[in-house]
Amino acid sequence: MAFPEPKPRGPELPRKLLKTLDCGQGAVRAVRFNVDGNYCLTCGSDKTLKLWNPLRGTLLRTYSGHGYEVLDAAGSFDNSNLCSGGGDKAVVLWDVASGLVVRKFRGHAGKVNTVQFNEEATLILSGSIDSSIGCWGCHSWRPEPVQTLNEARDGISSVKVSDHEVLAGSVDGRVRRYDLRKGQLFSDYVGSPITCTCFSRDGQCTLVPSLDSTLRLLDKDTGELPGEYTGHQNKQYKLDCCLSERDTHVVSCSEDGKVFFWNLVEGSLALALPMGVGVVQSLAFHPTEPCLLTAMGGRIQCWREEAYEAEGGAG
Amino acid sequence: MAALDSDSEEDLVSYGTGLEPLEEGERPKKPIPLQDQTVRDEKGRYKRFHGAFSGGFSAGYFNTVGSKEGWTPSTFISSRQNRADKSVLGPEDFMDEEDLSEFGIAPKAIVTTDDFASKTKDRIREKARQLAAATAPIPGATLLDDLITPAKLSVGFELLRKMGWKEGQGVGPRVKRRPRRQKPDPGVKIYGCALPPGSSEGSEEEDDDYLPDNVTFAPKDVTPVDFTPKDNVHGLAYKGLDPHQALFGTSGEHLNLFSGGSEGTSNLLGDIGLNKGRKLGISGQAFGVGALEEEDDDIYATETLSKYDTVLKDEEPGDGLYGWTAPKQYKSQKESEKDLRYIGKILDGFSLASKSLSSKKIYPPPELPKDYRPVHYFRPVVTATSENSHLLQVLSESAGKAAQDPGTHSRHQLNACKRAELLGETPVQSSATSVLEFLSQKDRERIKELKQATDLKAAQLKARSLAQNASSSRLQPSSPDLGHCSWRMALGAGTATTRASNFKPFAKDPEKQKRYEEFLVHVKKGQKDALEHCLDPSMTEWERGREREEFARAAQLYVSSHSTLSSRFTHAKEEDDSDQVEVPRDQENDVNDKQSAVKMKMFGKLTRDTFEWHPDKLLCKRFNVPDPYPDSTLVGLPRVKRDKYSVFNFLTLPETSSSPTTQASSDKVPQHRGPDKSRKPSRWDTSKQEKKEDSISEFLSLARSKVGPPKQESSPIVNKEEEHVLEPLSNKMVNKDVDSPTEGEGSRPSMDLFKAIFASSSDEKSSSSEDEQGDSEDDQEGTEEATFRSSQEIDLGETSSLAHASEPVHPEPTPFPIQKMEIDEREEFGPRLPPVFCPNARQKLEIPQKGKHKKNKEKHKNKKEHRRKKEKKKKHKKHKHKSKQKNKKSEKSSSSESTDSSDSQSDEEGTTDLSPQELLRRLKCLPLRRQ
Numbered sequence A: 001m002a003f004p005e006p007k008p009r010g011p012e013l014p015r016k017l018l019k020t021l022d023c024g025q026g027a028v029r030a031v032r033f034n035v036d037g038n039y040c041l042t043c044g045s046d047k048t049l050k051l052w053n054p055l056r057g058t059l060l061r062t063y064s065g066h067g068y069e070v071l072d073a074a075g076s077f078d079n080s081n082l083c084s085g086g087g088d089k090a091v092v093l094w095d096v097a098s099g100l101v102v103r104k105f106r107g108h109a110g111k112v113n114t115v116q117f118n119e120e121a122t123l124i125l126s127g128s129i130d131s132s133i134g135c136w137g138c139h140s141w142r143p144e145p146v147q148t149l150n151e152a153r154d155g156i157s158s159v160k161v162s163d164h165e166v167l168a169g170s171v172d173g174r175v176r177r178y179d180l181r182k183g184q185l186f187s188d189y190v191g192s193p194i195t196c197t198c199f200s201r202d203g204q205c206t207l208v209p210s211l212d213s214t215l216r217l218l219d220k221d222t223g224e225l226p227g228e229y230t231g232h233q234n235k236q237y238k239l240d241c242c243l244s245e246r247d248t249h250v251v252s253c254s255e256d257g258k259v260f261f262w263n264l265v266e267g268s269l270a271l272a273l274p275m276g277v278g279v280v281q282s283l284a285f286h287p288t289e290p291c292l293l294t295a296m297g298g299r300i301q302c303w304r305e306e307a308y309e310a311e312g313g314a315g
Numbered sequence B: 001m002a003a004l005d006s007d008s009e010e011d012l013v014s015y016g017t018g019l020e021p022l023e024e025g026e027r028p029k030k031p032i033p034l035q036d037q038t039v040r041d042e043k044g045r046y047k048r049f050h051g052a053f054s055g056g057f058s059a060g061y062f063n064t065v066g067s068k069e070g071w072t073p074s075t076f077i078s079s080r081q082n083r084a085d086k087s088v089l090g091p092e093d094f095m096d097e098e099d100l101s102e103f104g105i106a107p108k109a110i111v112t113t114d115d116f117a118s119k120t121k122d123r124i125r126e127k128a129r130q131l132a133a134a135t136a137p138i139p140g141a142t143l144l145d146d147l148i149t150p151a152k153l154s155v156g157f158e159l160l161r162k163m164g165w166k167e168g169q170g171v172g173p174r175v176k177r178r179p180r181r182q183k184p185d186p187g188v189k190i191y192g193c194a195l196p197p198g199s200s201e202g203s204e205e206e207d208d209d210y211l212p213d214n215v216t217f218a219p220k221d222v223t224p225v226d227f228t229p230k231d232n233v234h235g236l237a238y239k240g241l242d243p244h245q246a247l248f249g250t251s252g253e254h255l256n257l258f259s260g261g262s263e264g265t266s267n268l269l270g271d272i273g274l275n276k277g278r279k280l281g282i283s284g285q286a287f288g289v290g291a292l293e294e295e296d297d298d299i300y301a302t303e304t305l306s307k308y309d310t311v312l313k314d315e316e317p318g319d320g321l322y323g324w325t326a327p328k329q330y331k332s333q334k335e336s337e338k339d340l341r342y343i344g345k346i347l348d349g350f351s352l353a354s355k356s357l358s359s360k361k362i363y364p365p366p367e368l369p370k371d372y373r374p375v376h377y378f379r380p381v382v383t384a385t386s387e388n389s390h391l392l393q394v395l396s397e398s399a400g401k402a403a404q405d406p407g408t409h410s411r412h413q414l415n416a417c418k419r420a421e422l423l424g425e426t427p428v429q430s431s432a433t434s435v436l437e438f439l440s441q442k443d444r445e446r447i448k449e450l451k452q453a454t455d456l457k458a459a460q461l462k463a464r465s466l467a468q469n470a471s472s473s474r475l476q477p478s479s480p481d482l483g484h485c486s487w488r489m490a491l492g493a494g495t496a497t498t499r500a501s502n503f504k505p506f507a508k509d510p511e512k513q514k515r516y517e518e519f520l521v522h523v524k525k526g527q528k529d530a531l532e533h534c535l536d537p538s539m540t541e542w543e544r545g546r547e548r549e550e551f552a553r554a555a556q557l558y559v560s561s562h563s564t565l566s567s568r569f570t571h572a573k574e575e576d577d578s579d580q581v582e583v584p585r586d587q588e589n590d591v592n593d594k595q596s597a598v599k600m601k602m603f604g605k606l607t608r609d610t611f612e613w614h615p616d617k618l619l620c621k622r623f624n625v626p627d628p629y630p631d632s633t634l635v636g637l638p639r640v641k642r643d644k645y646s647v648f649n650f651l652t653l654p655e656t657s658s659s660p661t662t663q664a665s666s667d668k669v670p671q672h673r674g675p676d677k678s679r680k681p682s683r684w685d686t687s688k689q690e691k692k693e694d695s696i697s698e699f700l701s702l703a704r705s706k707v708g709p710p711k712q713e714s715s716p717i718v719n720k721e722e723e724h725v726l727e728p729l730s731n732k733m734v735n736k737d738v739d740s741p742t743e744g745e746g747s748r749p750s751m752d753l754f755k756a757i758f759a760s761s762s763d764e765k766s767s768s769s770e771d772e773q774g775d776s777e778d779d780q781e782g783t784e785e786a787t788f789r790s791s792q793e794i795d796l797g798e799t800s801s802l803a804h805a806s807e808p809v810h811p812e813p814t815p816f817p818i819q820k821m822e823i824d825e826r827e828e829f830g831p832r833l834p835p836v837f838c839p840n841a842r843q844k845l846e847i848p849q850k851g852k853h854k855k856n857k858e859k860h861k862n863k864k865e866h867r868r869k870k871e872k873k874k875k876h877k878k879h880k881h882k883s884k885q886k887n888k889k890s891e892k893s894s895s896s897e898s899t900d901s902s903d904s905q906s907d908e909e910g911t912t913d914l915s916p917q918e919l920l921r922r923l924k925c926l927p928l929r930r931q
Helices: B002-009 B123-135 B143-147 B155-162 B202-206 B244-258 B260-269 B272-278 B328-336 B389-398 B416-423 B441-473 B479-492 B496-502 B510-525 B530-534 B541-568 B592-599 B617-623 B683-691 B693-707 B716-744 B751-758 B762-790 B796-806 B817-823 B847-868 B873-878 B880-891 B894-911 B916-924 B926-930
Strands: A016-022 A028-033 A040-044 A048-053 A058-064 A070-075 A081-086 A091-095 A101-105 A112-117 A123-128 A133-137 A147-149 A156-161 A165-170 A174-179 A184-189 A205-210 A214-219 A227-230 A241-243 A249-253 A258-263 A269-274 A280-285 A291-296 A299-304 B580-584 B608-612 B639-643
Touching (some): A028 A291, A028 A299, A048 A070, A048 A081, A081 A123, A091 A123, A101 A133, A123 B617, A184 B592, A214 A249, A227 A249, A241 A280, A249 A280, A258 A280, B510 B541
Parallel strands (some): A028 A070, A028 A280, A070 A112
Antiparallel strands (some): A028 A040, A048 A058, A070 A081, A081 A091, A091 A101, A112 A123, A133 A147, A156 A165, A165 A174, A174 A184, A205 A214, A214 A227, A241 A249, A291 A299, B580 B639
């Protein structure tokens, strides 16, 4: 695990605005990097999903087929497929190249808040406000899910998948981690509705923000609390959080129009990056580089570290 | 869009070599015009495209000589010093390379030599091959065979040849006379006249009438009969254009070109293959002469009548078709003429057979019996029991086999059990003839009960309808007699009474049932006036008559209904009204201590619950993870059966004695607040309950102490009571939405509602959310209270309203300051998912406020709904999470806002006279007022 080195961390944080994209798809509900961080997906409230090159600012493709706003999306490991879920209660599997809908799973009784591929993109896991997580087989024509995880008592706000675990945050104030290898379910009580969850990249911890304006870092094995991060404002909205590319910092949206960076170990606020007026709805951190995407209103912004020089004059 | 281009390069596949990038300031080169483009050979000389053949006379340098300097013999050797030895120059020495190339006049490429050039081809085989090629799935698949022809003839050929056989002739005894019809095709030209006399037909052709006696002819060659089925839609014998004919033609051409000797005979034989060979390329009457064809004489083929038979008669023997029609003449001739006059020569060492081969014996097919029907029908399978042994016997006799000793059963008559017996396997649970025997004792009992119940129901129904019929028809004089004899008949059969005791058609009226049973007993005894005996003497005559009829019908009906009905219906696979419900075995236990743990930041053991969880097998497979419970069929959390109406399924009360370090796995009494079929208890329960902890928990502990042991163990009567009590309640809950419109409609909402909606404040929000809590909860509340009061025999029709009334928390939007403080953090549990931000894409700025307002409005809407019992309440009531979903949906902003507002409008339109414009206006000025 790459815990922060004592060397200056400041320049590593993406604080330089590289690009602002007006997505033109209504409010951007979520912005997500693809697996290697070269492209990003924006989920619009106008029922479309768009694929961008965020560095160049070019729109590559628009995926339309949802019947209501798109709330979350994810890309498969091989970049061949996308999945998305939205207010139309459907989970949609897309073909990236053709832009066509490959499958549409309509098993949820409510909005689908979050979708995620498993490691090999053979399953889509979707969390819905009907308090269930559906595991949909990508290659089968079965209309019903492979399994439904309905242990939650309230809407699922976030699902994350590792190679053998499913991490689900629910509005009932619990983070549930389904360990497939052990065949066990670990349920950690946080108390406040959970808006997002996040595995640390080393797989030891989970980051759990909740509506009491607190982010908690929970040890995965014991459920203990190694760290707590406060200072931002998150009382109402489902905001995203994430860890920086090397787990050095905790990054979270805030309702006061800023993005907060905390040092993961020390828990101290490292940076509060002002974005503008409004709520920063969604953010995504590049998997390998200090590059941050934030979504606010109908725009997304791409942030890089200070030292970053844009390649060429493109864009 | 340069950026886009360069970017899209990355995921585009490009073919060919791109143009070189232009230098700075360089002009793009003009393309060379077509007439200026040149082709050069490998030596850099211009190639010309004119001339007779490829290259033509471009032999020299610019049509002159081989070098720039002119023609210089490269091999000039002075004859003075060393005499030039006379080298023999062949024509190749004066040829260009082009001429020697593949398409030149003297190609050096490998060509088939004469040996291989199919002079000695087996033409019959070739014909067969042609046929095969034409009909093969891949046309031209035999092409390779044609190219690689064996140079040698087979031994049989050699032998035949030595015996005087010639190509093109048939094999067999020579015939005396050529049939007249078999003229050679007039289209075939005949060359040469030096034909071998034996095989000549030309002479015959010259003079039809003259037939010298001493001349015999070889039989005609046999064309193999083509037995390929016709699978196309062409006319008979028509073949579509086949480009491969051209290829065969070339081989034929070869033959013609280089084998002058055989030409004559082949022509005379006039077979099709050669005809085609003569004409290169596609041939057919409808097609003209192609460029490659040498002959153009046959374009417009003339049809001569001589090609056709004009007389109906048997075909001549030896016409090459005996394979097909096998004329009797030929056969008889062959049989009679034993002296095979072969063509004279008999090979050395061979002699004619003195006795003929014994002909192959042909066995006729077996004769079918006269009454044979080519359809098989299956005899009914009858299991051998005591009753139907007779039937079985009859059946087996009719099947043509007498009843056999089981020991002598053949292999095919064994069934699985017997086979298993023979093989020494352990027998499968006796010889289970019924599925029932596989069931456990308990299940069997249950099934029995069910059966009884259904029997009863069906019988009752039928009895009723019959009774009605009877009463309508009873004025007819014959009907009572009819009834009498019918029931007597039925009962006389003796089957009715066997299970009569189980059958209670009049269970609702115990008196009547008693009488009925008495009647049955009498009947059984054979008393004729059974009916009169058992009827109530105090009844009126009419009543008696009626009852008599009913009894008779019932008794009669039972006989039939029992057997017929039960055979027609199966029992439901799932019991829909069992008192048990599946409940997760382990529950996430109470949150109270957890909450305090969270407050103290003591995460870890205190806040963690661990459960056994069974992933689906397929899920494991997809995750590439071994199944942790390979031999469990369970999926999800382990479940246990609990009493459906147990209070503990609905209560989410804290265990008062709970220790702070409880875990779900600990053996503490589990909290039965797990998800139920109908609704999921939510955190609302907990919060609510926390809120009024003292009151409810007190109440509950009181109730518990009253009830004593947990409800599951309580007496069935209590359970039943509960059940009865709860049913109307749930009914009511469902019904609520039915009658809600009547309740809600008509009256305009009171002003405080609008106040509640539009005067937003933070404390109000809290109170509203709380109110909502109460709202989403009140069905549960109702349940709880209902159960508590059930012992006190409270009219439950009013429970929900009672719940409202008795609930001090929700009714009014007026904030409770103390409670507000208390629930301040709870409020974040809001029923909603945290709203989806960015309310309006078009008006991006006042996003959060709007969102908030929206939410508030939503809440108030909920509240309003709750109070007014709008039709939307349906969702609300039925499913807690549905209401939540609604909330969430309404929290959607921007694009959804319009729909939302219209939603709310429509809501209000139902009850209020507010115009949509007015509402919109109010909504719009909301944020301002708020600030």
